[in-house]
Amino acid sequence: MRERFSSGAALALFETLDSTSLEARRRADAGARGPIWILALEQTAGYGRRGSGWEQAPGDVAATFLFDPGAPVEKLGQLSFVAALAVADAVRRFAPRAPIALKWPNDVLVGGGKIAGILLELLKPEGGGLIALGVGLNIVTRPVLAEYPTARLLDFLEGQPAPSPEAFVHVLDETLHHWRGAWKSGGFQPIRDAWLAAAAGKGEKIRVRLPQETIEGVFADLDSTGALVLDCESGRRTVAAGTVV
Structure with missing residues (x-):
């Protein structure tokens, strides 16, 4: 139809x-x-x-x-x-x-x-x-x-x-x-x-599963491309693809 x-x-x-x-x-x-x-x-x-x-x-x-x-x-x-x-x-x-x-x-x-x-x-x-x-x-x-x-x-x-x-x-x-x-x-x-x-977890600590590792950090922002920006213990990290777990 x-x-x-x-x-x-x-x-x-x-x-x-x-x-x-x-x-x-x-x-x-x-x-x-x-x-x-x-x-x-x-x-x-x-x-x-x-x-x-x-x-x-x-x-x-x-x-x-x-x-x-x-x-x-x-x-x-x-x-x-x-x-x-x-x-x-x-x-x-x-x-x-x-x-x-x-x-x-x-x-x-x-x-x-x-x-x-x-x-x-x-x-x-x-x-x-x-x-x-x-x-x-x-x-x-x-x-x-x-x-x-x-x-x-x-x-x-x-x-x-x-x-x-x-x-x-x-x-x-x-x-x-x-x-x-x-x-x-x-x-x-x-x-x-x-x-x-409307984002879940903004300003909170989250875990993101990547192909080779799982990282943890505070969900700080989205960059201008839509990548996830995390504040990790090792410093700020940008994630273009992954799964929040």
């Missing part, structure tokens, strides 16, 4: 799909440039960062937004922060009093538990680049994960019925359109400021 949002983006809704990210890749390979949301009510082979498996239960969101970012490749990593702000605002539309925080680089927390993850993939770089922006969000299910607590939107709705995945994506399209506009007009600075204002 296809429809179109007020932003101009299309929606392709599937009952079952292997992966919305893989479908975005197939469409890009076939020449599509978006903007289009790909939403699956059931996903059988979803994946997250670094290829890790992503579980999705019926009633939860598994969606990928395929679009042309219209920006240099070196700036596209900033879209993880744009997307996190958009997801947070969409959650807030349904749960205005939910305690939302953003975890570097691309997770959204509610009540200290992970409610959403974001996957940013660059496709077709030789043709100017397309972005496949994957969003997985727990609406009705709270997965049990060994590494960190999780959350679901249902627990913060204060008696209101849970939105369907399609209803959530409708709202997410609006909030993403807003934050993409702010990014295009103002650059990374307003995105950085808004993200830091």
Whole structure:
């Protein structure tokens, strides 16, 4: 089923799909440039960062937004922060009093538990680049994960019925359109400021797992590229890629 949002983006809704990210890749390979949301009510082979498996239960969101970012490749990593702000605002539309925080680089927390993850993939770089922006969000299910607590939107709705995945994506399209506009007009600075204002662990000691080591330091800042700035015992350190644990 296809429809179109007020932003101009299309929606392709599937009952079952292997992966919305893989479908975005197939469409890009076939020449599509978006903007289009790909939403699956059931996903059988979803994946997250670094290829890790992503579980999705019926009633939860598994969606990928395929679009042309219209920006240099070196700036596209900033879209993880744009997307996190958009997801947070969409959650807030349904749960205005939910305690939302953003975890570097691309997770959204509610009540200290992970409610959403974001996957940013660059496709077709030789043709100017397309972005496949994957969003997985727990609406009705709270997965049990060994590494960190999780959350679901249902627990913060204060008696209101849970939105369907399609209803959530409708709202997410609006909030993403807003934050993409702010990014295009103002650059990374307003995105950085808004993200830091909602950041989990700012000013606190955190641990970051890197490919070869795990480091610890006080979360001091984000630099102008979105890298994490830590004040460690050995001095200030900038981390471009890693996992906060």
